Amino acid sequence: MNEALRNPKMRTAVKMRAGAAQKDVTEVEKKGRKASKETRRLQLIEATIDSLARRGYADTTLADVADGAGLSRGIVNFHFESKEKLLVATLQFMADEYANHWYSALEKAGERPADQLWALVAADFDRRICTKRKLAAWCAFWGEAKSRPTYQALCGARDVKYQEIVVSLCARLKEEGGYDYVVEPMALAVSTMLEGLWLRLMMGDGLTREKAHEAAVEAITAMFPRHIARTGPK
Amino acid sequence: MNEALRNPKMRTAVKMRAGAAQKDVTEVEKKGRKASKETRRLQLIEATIDSLARRGYADTTLADVADGAGLSRGIVNFHFESKEKLLVATLQFMADEYANHWYSALEKAGERPADQLWALVAADFDRRICTKRKLAAWCAFWGEAKSRPTYQALCGARDVKYQEIVVSLCARLKEEGGYDYVVEPMALAVSTMLEGLWLRLMMGDGLTREKAHEAAVEAITAMFPRHIARTGPK
DNA sequence: ACATACTTGCTGAATATTCATTCAAAATAT
């Protein structure tokens, strides 16, 4: 496939298919031009995630991204200005997607803190979010985050707001259940456990999304024994 | 300091100091030559960890490593053959150090499973192991692990053996305390929580080693309520 | 004791490679 895309003739075929998909979008929107531009950007971002997952941060080249998207070499510098900006846009994209996902899961959950916590956990191991491909891309960014402030800021995906919510859920659960843990450390343990499971999912061979979810449910059930999950892992 | 080391005269001074230290070793060992070679390798490995922590994997160059060690440009290819081999040796070094550390902590702990679990937890947040510098280096490797089998193998620092031990501890604790969790998921949750705390320590701003340890103790205490920590975090 | 050849560790300039970026020209859309 990589080889095929290096051949201009083959690439044309790919482009035409992409063009057809784009036309459908165009018919819905008013400005086809702008839609096209946004489509290309998304296409390049997806190709970037692929490359990060396949080759890691250090070996992700613009050539590989362009090939993955079935476009030519100069294309990234036209749509994003530089490699750095492409990577930031990619991380931003993933961070937004992640945040929107858990936030809407939280809105759909009931009022009770236990339901909300289970909803957050389930959201983390949802099909759409928790793919090997995306986890690998996340981890590639984590590896560079400490030395790049821009990444560091965006990598707080489970960011301040998320942490505040987990803290408040732990506080409400404590009150409801009469537990006697200290709230902040407990909330930290819960959210880092989810992160740790992500990390393992990406590295470990045998671990599946379902098993990771099960582990989270098992641990949280033990931590909050008077709040049984109404919705376990599927 | 970096500037100073770029100056050959200054570098000579550094080398002479290193030479003096080496002489002491020579008096103890028989072959001073070989000791020197191993010393240099360790010196370069330490410089590599520094560079990884300071600049991340992608920006770690041989020039930076050589400068950090106060030696010349060609030095790495003389002692390790290639950049790749230097990085593998560095990861190997960290993995060995980590494994030795938790293993000896386990040996020093008592017979009771609870004591052993608390010892493992404390080992993870020990001063010698859990430094910002080393955590950053670990994370740099994690980011590349998925795309490089060699790293992937070594990055299972909390590897199969470690996981087996945690599983058996969870099983023994379950029996002792009459808990009713499922063992494997629980063990997975415990060990990934520790990993997740490491990840946060490296990225998070306000989090300290002590707070992370406290969170681990809080969560594990909640998970195994009939086994109170005899040794909490300092 | 001294000289000679030999070994080892190291240096730093030269080389080769990889890759982001640029840009003139072609293709495509409006």
Place this chain on the structure above:
DNA sequence: ATATTTTGAATGAATATTCAGCAAGTATGT
């Protein structure tokens, strides 16, 4: 016709690797 998007070859910067030679030590012979 004009503007926009895309191409792909050319450019240049960064950097891993090579290697001829230097320096300091070590063994051997006289």
